[in-house]
Structure formats: structure tokens, C-alpha cells
Amino acid sequence: MEQIGLMQTLQDIEAAIARLPAEEQRRLVAEIPALCPHVFPTEGWNAILRDEATRPALTSLLDQLDADFTRAPEQFAVVSEASLCDRK
Numbered sequence: 001m002e003q004i005g006l007m008q009t010l011q012d013i014e015a016a017i018a019r020l021p022a023e024e025q026r027r028l029v030a031e032i033p034a035l036c037p038h039v040f041p042t043e044g045w046n047a048i049l050r051d052e053a054t055r056p057a058l059t060s061l062l063d064q065l066d067a068d069f070t071r072a073p074e075q076f077a078v079v080s081e082a083s084l085c086d087r088k
Contacts, residue, residue: 017025033040041047069076 018080020028
């Protein structure tokens with residue numbers, strides 16, 4: 001029974017967020033780490049990068065990208081500081 005109440009609460013929250021103006025939705029997204037500090041590390045990306053947990057799906061994806069690049073490097077865009085500055 002508690003699970004049903006939780007699902008209803010989540011649906012209510014989602015509906016309330018959907019009713020917010022776009023600017024308020026953006027502000028909410030920016031503030032979510034402060035609203036849920038137990039989920040988001042205070043050190044941000046540094047904590048995530050230092051986390052030694054294995055991520056098999058990410059490792060598999062990166063291995064596939066490496067293999068694709070080795071097989072056909074011309075299929076990948078060359079990115080440089082100049083090419084990024086040229087984009088407007």
C-alpha cells in the first residue's frame with residue numbers, strides 16, 4: 001500500500017513541475033542538488049571522477065568507440081579550440 005502512495009506522490013510532483021513556467025523549471029533543475037544533498041556529492045564532478053566503482057555499460061560503450069575509431073578514424077569529427085570558437 002505504501003508503494004502506491006509513493007507512486008502517487010511522485011506523479012503529483014511530476015505534474016506540479018510540468019505546470020511550472022520554463023524559467024522556474026530551469027531554476028529547480030539547478031537547485032536539485034541542494035534539495036537532495038544525500039544523492040548529489042558536495043564535491044560534484046571531482047567526487048564522481050574519484051569514485052572507483054565499476055561501470056560495465058560505460059566501459060563497453062567506450063571500448064566500442066575505441067574500436068570504431070581504430071577501424072575508421074575519418075568517421076569522427078576533429079575538434080580543436082579553433083573549431084569550437086568558429087561555431088556561433
